[in-house]
Amino acid sequence: MDIVFIKDLDIETVIGIYDWERKIRQTVRLNLEMSSDIARGAATDRIEDALDYKAVAKRLIAFVENSSFQLVETLGERCAEIVLNEFPVEWVRLELDKPGAVRGSKSVGIRIERGRKP
Numbered sequence: 345m346d347i348v349f350i351k352d353l354d355i356e357t358v359i360g361i362y363d364w365e366r367k368i369r370q371t372v373r374l375n376l377e378m379s380s381d382i383a384r385g386a387a388t389d390r391i392e393d394a395l396d397y398k399a400v401a402k403r404l405i406a407f408v409e410n411s412s413f414q415l416v417e418t419l420g421e422r423c424a425e426i427v428l429n430e431f432p433v434e435w436v437r438l439e440l441d442k443p444g445a446v447r448g449s450k451s452v453g454i455r456i457e458r459g460r461k462p
């Protein structure tokens with residue numbers, strides 16, 4: 345299976361379950377692996393035949409910046425839905441990190457796989 349990926353996309357948003365978290369913006373980090381037929385774009389050398397990772401990133405930045413969920417689970421699930429519903433992607437693995445959320449830990453977060461592997 346061919347993959348287009350986006351690594352360490354940092355986005356500021358309102359996220360968290362505590363009162364103090366509802367009043368500030370925190371950084372979340374997205375990592376995505378998306379199934380894509382790499383050979384198709386390679387054959388024509390045209391962006392129209394490839395999965396445009398910049399378009400995916402811009403869409404997710406706009407969504408996450410304007411969101412205000414409590415749980416990383418909810419935000420991650422919504423992001424995966426956007427990728428599957430709005431782009432030519434049949435399967436996605438998504439990691440959503442909340443760096444520094446737990447003292448003593450570099451990061452915490454979720455990893456999900458959604459869709460059907462081609």
Ligand SMILES: Nc1nc2c(c(=O)[nH]1)N=C([C@H](O)[C@@H](O)CO)CN2
Pocket residue numbers: 359360361362365414415416417442445446
């Ligand atoms: N499974 C989860 N556990 C926790 C979450 C979460 O989103 N999913 N969130 C918090 C707090 O917001 C925490 O990040 C603040 O430091 C705690 N546990």
